[in-house]
Amino acid sequence: MKEKRQTNRTFRLLLLTLGLIASVIAIFYVMSDDDVLTIKPLALNVRTKPGTEHPVIAQVHRNTNVIVLDEKNGWYHIELADKTSGWVAGWLAKDGLSGPVTELPAVITEDEVLLRENPADKGKKLTTLKKNDTVTVVLEKNGWARIIADNVFGWVPSHTLTPSEKGIPTPEKQTPLYVNTAELVVRTNPDLESRGFLTLKYGEQVAFAKKTKDWFEVTVADGRSGYVRPWAVSQSKLTEDSYYGIVPMAEYTVVLDAGHGGNDPGSETNNGTxxxxxxxxxxxxxxxxxLVSYGFNVIMTRDTDTYIDLADIAAVSNQANADAFISFHFDSYDVPNAVSGTTTYYYHDRDIDLAHTINKFIKSTLPLENRGTEYADYQVLRDNRRPAVLLELGYMNSDYDASIIVKDSYQEKVAKAVRKGLIHYFNGG
Ligand SMILES: [Zn+2]
Known part of the structure; x- marks a missing residue:
């Protein structure tokens, strides 16, 4: 009897201890770094669903703690302090070096910070900023912030500033404001649940009326008034130059596919070299x-001389839920030196817009004849569930084309054309 009671006590003690250990583990699990995320970029867009095609409902700033509820295609489902939830680009939240900033008031946190012309330690010095100076951040890229200070554009290391607690300044009545996101819904009330009666595109203009809570009341072109989020509009006019310079592309994932590779050499030049x-x-x-220098999230199907099965190429794009997929090729024709020029191919109807937009810039940028956009049944396009194009950027067996396409200067022009095309495409241009 005595012995049994002792056993019972020991057993209860054991249970209690186990219970305690379990609770401690449970608490640690709930509190673990995996679930609580501290936002590292200056700003991140919070979207209704995982993907850039879904509207932005909020922005979170550096050092905000959020709870990660779920993960999908590299996007994190997060819950904010006010219990609203939405999705942020996980790769940006994680690496913390780039972010889709538009016009964010920020404060310099170090005694002396040099404003530079380029995002590099050796970039030309424009001026010196002092602690507590207020600036406007328009873009964060690879650890550098592009800012406007006293009407001068320049770059500072982004760790030398912090988002201003005062938030976005209230403009004067009637000040023109320009939409700085791809699409902006104007709502009937200062409330995300309220009806949107108009969708504006990047660069379109509204007039400021007044500030209400976290919203701007604005007047649209036909005289109606409605509500927009302050960070979705900019006071500075977006010129063609600033358009390419400051459009934040950090949330966009682009898959680049270098055609052929390994034991599949593709076509060759007439001299076989x-x-x-x-x-x-x-x-x-x-x-x-x-694209990386403009802040894009880029995934390569290959970056060495390896063969990738055609069936696996579109899978990369599908898996990443890519915003665009581009395959690079060079043409060949039965008769050497008979044909010259570039062609942009698409397969699905949803690819046509991307094909036309990129081809427009290929036509205006590249020295070779532009043969236009065409439908073609290529597997990397057919199997793709994301907007996809295949570029044939000149004929390998045209001596004229071959002498041009191998040059760095030509490939850099291709890069510029693709970058401009993508920015226009993503902004509904
Ligand atoms: Zn090819």
Whole structure:
């Protein structure tokens, strides 16, 4: 009897201890870093669903703690302090070096900060900023912030500033404001649940009326008034130059596919010295460098001389839920030197807009004849569930084309054309 009671006590003690350990583990689990995320970029867009095609409902700033509820295609489902939830680009939240900033008031946090012409430690110095100076951030890219200070554009390391607690300043009545997101819904009330009666596109203009809570009341072109979020409009006019310079592309995922590779060389030049797989890779890498410098999230199907099964190429795009997929190729024709020029191919109807937009810039930027956009049944396009195009950027077996397409200068022009095309495409241009 005595012995049994002792056993019972020991057993209860054991249970209690186990219970305690379990609770401690549970608490640690709930509190673990995996679930609580501290936002590192200066700003992140919070969207209704995982993907840039879904509307922005809020922005979160650096050092905000959010709870991660779920993950999908690299996007995090987060809950904010006020219990609203939405999706942010996970790769931006994680690396913390780039963000889709539009016009964010920020304060310099270090004694002396040099404003530079370019995002580099050796960039030309424009002026010196002092602690507590207020500036406007328009873009954050690779750890640098592009800012406006006293009407001068320049770059500072983004760790030298912090979002201003005062928030976005209230403009004077009738001040023109320009839409700085791809699409902006104007609502009947200062409330996300209220009806949107108009959708404006990037660069369109409204007039400021008054500030109500976290919303701006604005007047639209036909005289009606409605409500927009302050961070979705800019006071500075978006010129063609600023359009390419400050449009925040950080949330957009682009998959680049260098055609052929490994034991599949593709076509070759008439003298047999250059094979297609080499030119597609160096061209795709030039485009990659250009897009990364504009803050895009770029995924390469290959960046070495390897063969990738055709069936696996579109899968990369589908898996990443890419905003655009671009495959790079160079053409060949039965008769050498008979044909010259570039062609942009699409397969699905949803690809046509992307094809036309990119081709417009290929036509205006590249020295070769533009053969237009065309339908073609390529597997990398057919299997793609995301907007996809295949670029044939010149004929390998045209001596004239071959002498041009191997040059760095040509591939850099391709990179610029693709970058401009994508920015226009994503902004509904
Ligand atoms: Zn090819």
């Amino acid at each position: 250059v094979v297609e797989k080499e030119v597609t890779l160096s061209t795709a890498q030039a485009v990659q460098a250009e």
